[in-house]
Amino acid sequence: MAWTWFHKFGSPPHFYRLAGKLTPWFAWPALLLSLAGLYGGLVSAPMDYQQGEGYRIIYVHVPAAVLSTMAYATMAAAAGVGLIWRMNVAYAVAASCAAIGASFTVVALVTGSLWGRPMWGTYWEWDPRLTSELVLLFLYLGYMGLRAAIEDTARADRASAVLALVGVINLPIIHYSVDWWNSLHQGHTLLKMGKASMPASMLVPLLLMMAGFTLFFAAILLVRARGEVLRRERGTRWVGEVVGEAT
Amino acid sequence: MMHWLSMGGYWPFVWPSYLLTLGVVVLNIFLARRSLREARSDARRRLQMQRSGS
Numbered sequence: 279m280a281w282t283w284f285h286k287f288g289s290p291p292h293f294y295r296l297a298g299k300l301t302p303w304f305a306w307p308a309l310l311l312s313l314a315g316l317y318g319g320l321v322s323a324p325m326d327y328q329q330g331e332g333y334r335i336i337y338v339h340v341p342a343a344v345l346s347t348m349a350y351a352t353m354a355a356a357a358g359v360g361l362i363w364r365m366n367v368a369y370a371v372a373a374s375c376a377a378i379g380a381s382f383t384v385v386a387l388v389t390g391s392l393w394g395r396p397m398w399g400t401y402w403e404w405d406p407r408l409t410s411e412l413v414l415l416f417l418y419l420g421y422m423g424l425r426a427a428i429e430d431t432a433r434a435d436r437a438s439a440v441l442a443l444v445g446v447i448n449l450p451i452i453h454y455s456v457d458w459w460n461s462l463h464q465g466h467t468l469l470k471m472g473k474a475s476m477p478a479s480m481l482v483p484l485l486l487m488m489a490g491f492t493l494f495f496a497a498i499l500l501v502r503a504r505g506e507v508l509r510r511e512r513g514t515r516w517v518g519e520v521v522g523e524a525t
Numbered sequence: 526m527m528h529w530l531s532m533g534g535y536w537p538f539v540w541p542s543y544l545l546t547l548g549v550v551v552l553n554i555f556l557a558r559r560s561l562r563e564a565r566s567d568a569r570r571r572l573q574m575q576r577s578g579s
Contacts, residue, residue, distance in 0.1 A: 320543075321529075325533065330533040330534075330535060331532040331533035331534075331535050331539065332532070332533070332535035332538060332539065334532065334535075334539055335538065335539055335542045338542050338543055338546040339542065342546060377553075377556070378553055378557075381549050381552065381553060382549065384549070385545060385546050385549050388542075388545055389542040389545065389546065392538045392541055392542050393538065393542070395538060396535060396538055494550065494553075498553050498554065498557045501557040501558060501560075501561050502557045502560055502561070504561055504564075505557075505560040505561035505562075505563070505564035505565075506560075506564070508561070508564035508565060508567075508568050509564045509567060509568075511568075512564075512567055512568040512571045512572075513568075513571050513572070513575065517568045517572070518568075518572045520565075520568070521565055521568045521569045521572065522569075
């Protein structure tokens with residue numbers, strides 16, 4: 279009985295309709311939170327005493343970096359669910375994560391690079407945090423490449439799921455790289471020794487941007503996953519009803 | 526205003542970061558909506574083919 283919701287969620291028509299209803303509930307708050315975060319980050323937050331106004335890159339860099347790892351964790355979890363329960367909807371969700379995650383990994387890398395130039399004096403350094411984030415991009419590209427190379431969807435789902443799960447090892451490496459190695463990259467952004475690493479006037483806009491990006495990811499993922507589910511289920515009766523052509 | 530735009534001299538690093546992020550956000554919205562639209566058209570075409578074939 280407790281698993282009824284799980285099996286219901288795995289039903290393609292149910293997922294398609296639910297995702298359609300949920301999308302605006304993620305999209306509009308994402309827009310509002312991001313606008314508030316942008317105002318806070320670009321206008322109201324004070325200048326940093328060490329990095330001057332240059333630190334304001336943090337308000338796009340950190341949310342993009344968080345989204346890049348969150349999308350991978352979601353992709354791997356969905357791929358794992360697909361592998362274990364052979365759930366087509368879970369595979370559709372996993373496949374939909376990759377392009378979103380890859381695009382925000384590029385944002386995290388490029389904005390980090392642009393931040394690094396004035397602060398470290400270089401656009402790129404083979405630092406553990408930067409290198410593991412670059413490996414994340416390669417994992418996304420590998421996942422998408424593998425899917426594209428295998429014509430049979432079921433085989434592509436299984437093979438790419440294994441790759442996604444193996445790549446999970448990179449996530450703790452990204453997160454703890456600043457603790458495990460001497461890194462040029464600054465330490466954890468939100469907490470240092472259990473305390474906030476910046477004053478509330480700087481922290482609140484960052485939290486707003488992170489919440490906005492998270493909801494944006496959810497909204498885009500739902501739209502993409504709906505398309506992916508439709509593609510996999512085309513020709514079925516419920517899809518016929520959905521596209522308004524059913525007899 | 527000019528003072529704000531100059532970002533204390535860091536504008537060549539700050540503004541490209543924000544523009545890139547905005548571009549990727551807009552691109553994600555565009556691609557996701559296009560993907561759903563195309564999936565709907567594909568499904569409709571497939572259904573029409575099935576109906577004309579039966």
